Amino acid sequence: MNKNFLKITTYAAVFGIIGGMSFEGVTRISDKLLNNVAIESPEKTPEEDNTNSSNKSSQETTLSTVKTSTDSSNGVSDVVDDVLPSIVSIDVTAIETDVDFFGRTYQQDSTGSGSGIIVSQDEDYLYVTTNNHVVSDATSVSVKFYDDSVYSAEVKGTDSTADLAVVAIKLSDISNETMTKIKVAKLGDSDSVKVGQQAIAIGNALGYGTSVTVGYISAKDREVQGEDVNMKLIQTDAAINPGNSGGALVDINGTVIGINSAKYADTSVEGMGFAIPINMATPIIDSIIKAEAVPEDQAAYLGIKGKEVLSEYAEYLNIPEGIYIEEVTEDAPAAKAGIKNGDIIVKFNNMDVVTMDSLQMKLSLCRAGDKVDIVIKRADNGQYIEKTMTVTLGKKSDSETANDNNANDNSNTNNNNNNSNNNLQNNGTSSFYGRNYRNFLQ
Numbered sequence: 001m002n003k004n005f006l007k008i009t010t011y012a013a014v015f016g017i018i019g020g021m022s023f024e025g026v027t028r029i030s031d032k033l034l035n036n037v038a039i040e041s042p043e044k045t046p047e048e049d050n051t052n053s054s055n056k057s058s059q060e061t062t063l064s065t066v067k068t069s070t071d072s073s074n075g076v077s078d079v080v081d082d083v084l085p086s087i088v089s090i091d092v093t094a095i096e097t098d099v100d101f102f103g104r105t106y107q108q109d110s111t112g113s114g115s116g117i118i119v120s121q122d123e124d125y126l127y128v129t130t131n132n133h134v135v136s137d138a139t140s141v142s143v144k145f146y147d148d149s150v151y152s153a154e155v156k157g158t159d160s161t162a163d164l165a166v167v168a169i170k171l172s173d174i175s176n177e178t179m180t181k182i183k184v185a186k187l188g189d190s191d192s193v194k195v196g197q198q199a200i201a202i203g204n205a206l207g208y209g210t211s212v213t214v215g216y217i218s219a220k221d222r223e224v225q226g227e228d229v230n231m232k233l234i235q236t237d238a239a240i241n242p243g244n245s246g247g248a249l250v251d252i253n254g255t256v257i258g259i260n261s262a263k264y265a266d267t268s269v270e271g272m273g274f275a276i277p278i279n280m281a282t283p284i285i286d287s288i289i290k291a292e293a294v295p296e297d298q299a300a301y302l303g304i305k306g307k308e309v310l311s312e313y314a315e316y317l318n319i320p321e322g323i324y325i326e327e328v329t330e331d332a333p334a335a336k337a338g339i340k341n342g343d344i345i346v347k348f349n350n351m352d353v354v355t356m357d358s359l360q361m362k363l364s365l366c367r368a369g370d371k372v373d374i375v376i377k378r379a380d381n382g383q384y385i386e387k388t389m390t391v392t393l394g395k396k397s398d399s400e401t402a403n404d405n406n407a408n409d410n411s412n413t414n415n416n417n418n419n420s421n422n423n424l425q426n427n428g429t430s431s432f433y434g435r436n437y438r439n440f441l442q
Contacts, residue, residue, distance in 0.1 A: 204243045
């Protein structure tokens, strides 16, 4: 028993010594290995030092680039700061005629707001362009500049076909302080605009004051049907709201590429605004600004009688939009130039004409003896051929025919309007000689 106990005790001691030595050996070996790794990891060769330095530099460059990108996004703010001194708010008062429940007509003052762009300045006036529908029928117009100063303005001229107008403010009325804070806008090139490029719309949205919206050019030469005419406009998804009319659509360089005009409103449509291309607007604006009041004894005379062919009838009858010539006065300037009955006038001095008002406005800016280019479309074997006629305008006061026909003009117009109303009551459709085709003589 004692011998067995001694053996067991001896074996336990031996195993304890061997186990302890094994554990100590493993610990030493592992410590050595781990220490070697720990010692080697921090050591870098010169090449590794350069690589690490390069990586660090690369990280710093990336951070710097991100910062630059953030600064770049502020470019819109910089553009807006540059353009705002050229933008104005326009407030108008007009007389509105309404009909009450009992059919009685009455008139009352109405007010409206829009936007404008400072486009020119001469010795006497500062000129602001806007939409015709902003100032049409206005009895008073006021302009609010970038510094919140307000001045009275007068309508210099309008073009209803292009939906453009120019208002003028006397320089003598504008304070020197205001003049130092405003400037003429930089006009760009709408022909070079590309679909997808950024666009910024600036104007007096909802009459609250100047606001800015940002988007992109969605389309060019988009045909949009207005109240009386079709126009080819720039489409953008930059929000254009009521009051923005007449404001500026600018590119990222701050140059005006369009004049905000309309918005497509529908519950199923989002982001469809339109602007008049500045290249189309510029010659019209220039002609209005340069126009001088023509004395009555120098008023120009063309010598035609015609009707408006608006888009709905042009499509139905398969004829061009424009002024359909019913009659050319014998020996009148138009007849001498070769214009004939049945021709359709589409341009007057390189400017589109569709409505009577537009042609009359352009003619009223001319003097007797002026030479003008009139583009007509003439039927030829079932097709309309475009021709350009150079007309030397006559003196209106020298033509007894013009005076006689002008006296008859209102009568013809009223008769046609009455016929149109009868047609609408009888069959619900409008006649070719209905309300959209007004007689005129010029």
